[in-house]
Amino acid sequence: MLISNLPALQVVIPLVSAPVCLLLRNPRHAWTCALITSWVVLAIAVLLVQKIFAGGTITYAIGAWATPWGIGYRIDMAGALMILIIAAIGAIVMPYAWHSVQHEIENRNVGLFYTCYLLCLTGLLGIVVTGDAFNLFVFLEISSLSSYVLISLGSTRRALTAAFQYLVMGTIGATFILIGIGFLYMMTGTLNMVDLAQRLPDVADTRTIRVAFAFVTVGVSIKLALFPLHLWLPNAYTFAPSVVSAFIAATATKVGVYVLLRFFFTVFGIHFSFAAMHVGEILMLLAVAAILVASLVAVFQDNVKRMLAYSSVAQIGYIILGISLASVDGVSAGMLHLFNHAVIKGALFLAMGCIFLRLGSVELRDMHGLARQMPWTMAAFVVGGLSLVGIPLTAGFISKWYLVSAVLAEGYWPLAVLILVSSLLALMYIWRVVEAAYFFVPGAAMHKVKEAPAIMLIPTWLLIGANLYFGVNAGLVSGIARQGANILIGQGVQ
Amino acid sequence: MTVLACVALPLLAPVLITALHRWPNPREAVTLLTSAGLFLLVYSLHDDVLHGARPAIDLLEPLPGLVIGFEVEPLGMLFALLASFLWMVTSVYSIGYMRSHHEWRQTSYYSYFSLALGSAMGIAFAGNLFTLFIFYELLTLMTYPLVTHAGDDAAREGGRMYLGYLLGTSVILLLLALVWTWSLTGTLDFRAGGILEGAVTPGIASILLVLFIFGIGKAAVMPFHLWLPAAMVAPTPVSALLHAVAVVKAGVFTILKVAIYIFGIDFLAEIPATQWLMYVAAATILLAAFIALRQDNLKLRLAWSTVSQLSYIVLCALLVTPLGIVGGSMHIVMHAFAKITLFFCAGAILITTHKTRISEMNGIGRRMPWTMAAFTVGALSMIGVPPTAGFISKWYILLGAIEAQQLFAVGVIIVGTLLNAAYFLPIVYAAFFRAPESNPKHEYKDAPGEAPLAVVVALTVTATGTVALFFLPDIPLELALQLAGGNK
Numbered sequence: 006m007l008i009s010n011l012p013a014l015q016v017v018i019p020l021v022s023a024p025v026c027l028l029l030r031n032p033r034h035a036w037t038c039a040l041i042t043s044w045v046v047l048a049i050a051v052l053l054v055q056k057i058f059a060g061g062t063i064t065y066a067i068g069a070w071a072t073p074w075g076i077g078y079r080i081d082m083a084g085a086l087m088i089l090i091i092a093a094i095g096a097i098v099m100p101y102a103w104h105s106v107q108h109e110i111e112n113r114n115v116g117l118f119y120t121c122y123l124l125c126l127t128g129l130l131g132i133v134v135t136g137d138a139f140n141l142f143v144f145l146e147i148s149s150l151s152s153y154v155l156i157s158l159g160s161t162r163r164a165l166t167a168a169f170q171y172l173v174m175g176t177i178g179a180t181f182i183l184i185g186i187g188f189l190y191m192m193t194g195t196l197n198m199v200d201l202a203q204r205l206p207d208v209a210d211t212r213t214i215r216v217a218f219a220f221v222t223v224g225v226s227i228k229l230a231l232f233p234l235h236l237w238l239p240n241a242y243t244f245a246p247s248v249v250s251a252f253i254a255a256t257a258t259k260v261g262v263y264v265l266l267r268f269f270f271t272v273f274g275i276h277f278s279f280a281a282m283h284v285g286e287i288l289m290l291l292a293v294a295a296i297l298v299a300s301l302v303a304v305f306q307d308n309v310k311r312m313l314a315y316s317s318v319a320q321i322g323y324i325i326l327g328i329s330l331a332s333v334d335g336v337s338a339g340m341l342h343l344f345n346h347a348v349i350k351g352a353l354f355l356a357m358g359c360i361f362l363r364l365g366s367v368e369l370r371d372m373h374g375l376a377r378q379m380p381w382t383m384a385a386f387v388v389g390g391l392s393l394v395g396i397p398l399t400a401g402f403i404s405k406w407y408l409v410s411a412v413l414a415e416g417y418w419p420l421a422v423l424i425l426v427s428s429l430l431a432l433m434y435i436w437r438v439v440e441a442a443y444f445f446v447p448g449a450a451m452h453k454v455k456e457a458p459a460i461m462l463i464p465t466w467l468l469i470g471a472n473l474y475f476g477v478n479a480g481l482v483s484g485i486a487r488q489g490a491n492i493l494i495g496q497g498v499q
Numbered sequence: 500m501t502v503l504a505c506v507a508l509p510l511l512a513p514v515l516i517t518a519l520h521r522w523p524n525p526r527e528a529v530t531l532l533t534s535a536g537l538f539l540l541v542y543s544l545h546d547d548v549l550h551g552a553r554p555a556i557d558l559l560e561p562l563p564g565l566v567i568g569f570e571v572e573p574l575g576m577l578f579a580l581l582a583s584f585l586w587m588v589t590s591v592y593s594i595g596y597m598r599s600h601h602e603w604r605q606t607s608y609y610s611y612f613s614l615a616l617g618s619a620m621g622i623a624f625a626g627n628l629f630t631l632f633i634f635y636e637l638l639t640l641m642t643y644p645l646v647t648h649a650g651d652d653a654a655r656e657g658g659r660m661y662l663g664y665l666l667g668t669s670v671i672l673l674l675l676a677l678v679w680t681w682s683l684t685g686t687l688d689f690r691a692g693g694i695l696e697g698a699v700t701p702g703i704a705s706i707l708l709v710l711f712i713f714g715i716g717k718a719a720v721m722p723f724h725l726w727l728p729a730a731m732v733a734p735t736p737v738s739a740l741l742h743a744v745a746v747v748k749a750g751v752f753t754i755l756k757v758a759i760y761i762f763g764i765d766f767l768a769e770i771p772a773t774q775w776l777m778y779v780a781a782a783t784i785l786l787a788a789f790i791a792l793r794q795d796n797l798k799l800r801l802a803w804s805t806v807s808q809l810s811y812i813v814l815c816a817l818l819v820t821p822l823g824i825v826g827g828s829m830h831i832v833m834h835a836f837a838k839i840t841l842f843f844c845a846g847a848i849l850i851t852t853h854k855t856r857i858s859e860m861n862g863i864g865r866r867m868p869w870t871m872a873a874f875t876v877g878a879l880s881m882i883g884v885p886p887t888a889g890f891i892s893k894w895y896i897l898l899g900a901i902e903a904q905q906l907f908a909v910g911v912i913i914v915g916t917l918l919n920a921a922y923f924l925p926i927v928y929a930a931f932f933r934a935p936e937s938n939p940k941h942e943y944k945d946a947p948g949e950a951p952l953a954v955v956v957a958l959t960v961t962a963t964g965t966v967a968l969f970f971l972p973d974i975p976l977e978l979a980l981q982l983a984g985g986n987k
Contacts, residue, residue, distance in 0.1 A: 395670070396640065397633040403562065409678045421678070425671045432666060436659070444647070444655045477561045 011053050012065040012078040015088065016131045016144075019046055023123035032115035036103050039119040043095040046126065050092035057085045062492070064136070072136070073197040079136030083489030086340060086482070087133040087263050090347045094255045095126050097351070101464040102248045104457075105358050109160045109246045118158055122252070124151035129260050138186045138272065139196045141264065145182065145228065148260070149175045152253055156245040167240035174227055174237040181224030188217035189272075201272050209277050218282055221268050229261025231288075231325060232295030235318045242314035247358030250310060254317055255351035259343050262324055266336070269328075270493040279331045288329035293423060295322030300430035304437070309367045310357055312434050313350065316393065319427065320346045326420070327408055334411035337483070337490035342404035344482050345392075345475060349401055352389040352468035356382050359457035359465060369437065374447025378454040381462050383442050385469050390435035392472040395428045399476040407483065502554050502569045502624055505540050505579065509533060510617035513610035520606040527594050530609050534590045537616070538583040541576075548576045549977055555626055565687065567633065570626035572689070573982040574759070574828055577975055578752045579623035581832050582745050585839055586616050588957050589740040592843055595953030596736050599850050608648060608734070614641040619745040622752065628687040628761060631753060632669075632677055635717070638749055639665045642741050646733045657732035664726035665716045672714030676707050680761065689756060693763025704762070705772035711757050712776050712813065717750025719806045720813055721783040728802045735846030738798060743838035747805055748831050751812040755827055758816040759982070768819040777817040781911040783810035788918035795856050797845045800922060801838065804881065807915065808834050814908060815896055821983035823899030828979040829972070830892035836965045837880035837889055843958035844874040847950035857926055862935035864927075866948050869955050871930045873962035878923035880965045883916055888968035891976075 007014070022042040026035040057063055057080060065078040080088070102122075110118050128148025135141050153175065157168035190196055192213050193204040208214055223234070230238040238258075242250050269278040279285045296319050303315035324346065327339025357367050359382040364371055376383040392399035405428060412420045456462070475482055512533040519526040544554060548571055557568035571579075593612070597605055618641050621634030639662065647658035681687055684698045695704055716723045730742050758767055767773050784807050791803035808830070815827030847870045848854055848863065864871035880887035893912070900908040949955050968975070 391640070394666075396666075397636050405674075406562065406678060409675070410682050413679055413682050418679075421675055422671065425675055429667055429670055432662075432670075436662070440655055440659075444650060444652075477559050477567070479561050480563060483562065 011049055012134050015049050016127055019123045019127040023120045026119040027116050035116045035119045040099045043099045047092040047096035050088045054085045054089055073195050073200050076140050077136040077197055078134045080134050081492050082485055084133045086485050086489055090344055091129050091256045094351050097464045097467055098248055098252050101461050104461055105247050105362055108362050110158050114158055121151040121154045129256055132260050136198050137196050138198055142182055142186055146179055155249045156241050159244040159246050164244040167244040171237040171241045178224045178227030181220045185217045185221035188213050198272050225265045229258045232291050239311050239314040243311040247361050251351050251354035254354050255347040258321055259347055262343055285329045285331050288325050292322040292326035296427045300427045303434045307369045309438055313353055330415050333490045333494055334414050337486040338407035338411040340486040340489055341407050341483055345400040345404045348468055348471045349392045355465040356386040359461050362457055363454050369441045372441045373445035374451050376442040379456050382457050385465050388469050394432045400472045403479040501540055501544055502571055503556050506620045508537050509613045512613045516610045530590050534587040538587055541579045541583045544571055565629045567630050568626040569624040571624055573978040575623040577828055577978045581835055582619045585744050588960050589736055591953050592957035593736040595951040596846055599951045611641055611644045619749055622749045645737045646730050648734050654732050657729045660729035661726045664723055668714050668716030668723050672710045676710035676714055689760035693761055693766050695762055696766040701770050704770045708770055708772045715750050715753045717746055718754050718813055719809050724806045727806055728799055731798045731802050739839050739842035743842050744835045747809055751809055754813055755816050764819045773817050780810040780814040784911055784915045792922045795858055797857050801841050818899045818903040820899050820902045822902045824983040825979045826895035826899045829895050832975040833888040833892040836961055837877045840873050840877035840958055840961040844870050847954050851950045861929045861933035864930035869949055873958045875927050876962040876965050878927055881923055882919045886969045888965045891972050
């Protein structure tokens with residue numbers, strides 16, 4: 006009974022727990038509730054993924070209402086990868102959250118924080134499991150609205166403007182997506198993605214569908230912060246509470262990419278998206294711009310969280326670059342990097358959270374000589390940073406290898422050079438932090454700084470360990486990514 | 500299993516070194532025992548390899564088709580023997596140097612030293628180019644803390660150059676060459692006769708060769724050589740072992756491996772870029788030697804001399820003849836012994852007299868006769884005067900150049916030798932035959948004549964080795980001949 010309802014439980018459990026957190030006024034109780042929920046969510050995710058491994062794509066009708074009347078859930082290999090990322094990051098971040106949230110958020114808002122966190126988790130998971138275009142929009146809005154609140158809870162007043170900026174951009178994006186889905190419904194009379202995919206080819210050659218495609222593409226691109234629609238992201242990541250930065254950086258934009266994949270490959274089909282609409286060329290151009298510009302901007306940031314935020318924009322460029330190739334190699338490289346980047350950025354933002362807890366700042370000039378006081382945190386940052394650069398034996402290297410070989414297989418050797426050069430830019434901005442922490446003379450107040458508590462270090466090092474593990478044993482994830490890409494591209498051909 | 504132990508032992512020793520950080524003597528004992536144990540392990544493989552055995556082990560498969568694995572072949576054996584033997588000597592030297600110089604962070608120094616050697620072993624025994632690349636990058640990262648050991652602004656700047664050049668070249672050029680080779684051939688295994696022949700046109704192969712030669716930045720072929728002088732901010736034992744032996748030799752070792760096992764020397768001869776890259780190597784030999792002439796800082800002069808000498812080996816790889824391969828492999832060993840001796844002497848002078856400039860070293864031979872005698876042996880070997888080891892390798896290099904009918908290369912080698920003499924002999928002359936400029940009584944009153952015993956022992960051992968290898972070059976020579984013979 007429980008097993009057969011796993012897809013629904015995956016979403017319902019965090020959704021139901023969310024208001025409970027608000028009712029539990031004691032911060033410790035709210036935290037415990039969120040912690041247990043996120044671990045249960047992870048357990049369900051693992052069961053689900055096992056089931057998908059064993060039996061392939063899962064379909065599930067909510068309330069046993071058959072599609073297209075009811076809402077259908079549909080999880081394939083690509084979705085399994087996403088569920089795993091979201092649930093795992095959520096479960097790792099929660100133990101870490103206790104100290105960090107106590108430090109950064111006022112007591113009366115802690116319940117609200119965990120409520121919004123669980124809602125955001127619900128939304129992100131819902132986007133992945135649903136097979137219904139409108140339902141997807143609803144979940145997207147659940148996750149977006151809750152993340153506006155989460156960001157606004159940041160400890161400085163600038164968090165409010167950052168959240169507002171994100172709210173404006175995010176709402177424009179959501180509206181665009183809604184308009185696009187509306188057009189699709191108008192032309193096909195269905196919202197179920199599989200049905201959409203069947204009916205769209207008949208009406209593909211109409212202006213309405215082309216406009217719908219454009220609206221959806223631009224709308225989703227805002228959500229996933231594709232250059233030049235990324236302007237909300239640096240502020241949002243910089244001023245959000247540390248836990249939120251780590252969680253959102255590792256999951257939210259990735260889910261955006263997943264939505265893009267769903268629409269391009271499942272709904273519109275590879276032929277329409279890439280051959281008729283030439284979205285591949287456009288994406289490639291924007292990805293290249295993202296990689297170059299954002300990496301360069303990151304080199305000149307003095308706030309490390311902002312530096313990592315710009316780096317995220319560049320890394321999203323890598324993912325999109327892989328997808329823009331529209332080949333199995335390219336899409337699987339993109340999906341692999343999606344996973345690896347979640348692990349990398351999650352770890353780096355967690356390390357920054359440790360530093361913020363002890364230092365009250367993540368400005369480079371305040372971090373002089375920090376490595377002596379916080380050796381474990383800084384070591385985590387160095388390893389995570391090397392993974393971001395793509396040094397062998399780390400997850401980042403595997404992504405880079407796949408991406409470069411996918412690009413070379415298509416004959417775009419200048420792109421290969423670009424990817425490698427920009428990984429050197431990553432080395433430049435990571436090394437600024439390393440030099441500040443290891444080489445510069447510490448300030449007067451530095452000797453009072455202590456190492457972060459173990460309950461924060463352990464989650465950070467778990468993710469660092471994942472970076473190393475997936476750097477030497479990438480077979481599993483690259484296998485899932487390849488199967489996912491096969492399914493996505495295979496669907497488009499039909 | 501022995502192969503794995505050779506790589507794992509120095510990579511695991513730092514655990515013990517760190518655990519003993521409060522007790523300096525047991526801590527250094529760990530380093531000494533590890534290095535001796537490593538040398539014995541490596542040596543135990545030597546006999547089997549000479550008789551044709553190729554011990555191999557596969558560890559992990561991070562990506563489908565790409566294996567992290569080890570396999571011992573003659574060239575790797577040669578490099579591993581060299582690095583592990585000289586690590587033993589350097590460990591003795593390090594103890595003397597670091598203690599009398601009152602260096603800080605000695606625990607991390609010995610730990611990273613051991614890690615660097617482990618990476619070098621990984622390079623030596625790598626079973627395929629993928630594994631080699633991984634340990635190549637690891638070596639760069641593990642030596643960075645050693646280069647920047649001083650922790651001051653100069654160290655930070657030097658470290659930045661070091662990391663920038665080495666990672667820059669390897670990430671952009673070498674990795675590109677690797678992925679490209681892999682996508683063209685579907686393998687990165689080291690095979691006798693190479694893997695590229697038949698899979699690519701000479702035009703593509705030319706581009707690949709350029710990417711490889713410049714991408715292997717540790718070989719310091721111009722214009723990617725500036726990291727080497729910059730790395731001289733490191734403590735002298737680091738410069739001695741890593742920047743005269745392990746790191747730079749890992750570079751030329753990789754080039755030889757790529758030339759022999761990825762391209763295959765027969766195919767290399769058909770590639771148009773080979774000839775042009777030979778000119779680049781020749782230019783590096785001569786230009787670096789001219790720059791060495793103008794250096795007053797002794798360590799810098801040695802560094803530039805290393806840049807020049809490394810390109811001899813690159814040149815050998817590009818001569819594409821068996822005798823050239825023999826010459827190149829022999830020069831890895833012979834140059835290592837001579838150069839490490841010279842660096843040891845520079846360090847000995849530094850810790851006893853705090854002098855770094857050649858112009859201040861007049862008459863120093865009278866005060867430090869052992870050190871300067873060893874320096875003379877090293878210098879003669881660099882020039883290639885018998886009875887020193889340098890003569891043997893230069894002999895084979897010249898034979899290789901003649902066999903390849905590259906009169907141009909012969910000319911470069913001869914001019915290079917003259918330049919060698921021009922920048923080393925004046926130091927020897929000044930040390931023994933010029934009178935000290937300042938008042939010797941005042942200068943040397945508070946310090947003893949020679950460096951600490953450990954330091955003098957170490958440099959005597961390497962100087963003796965330099966002479967001994969002239970009379971008994973069997974171990975490296977047999978391996979080199981097997982390498983060239985097995986490849987014909």
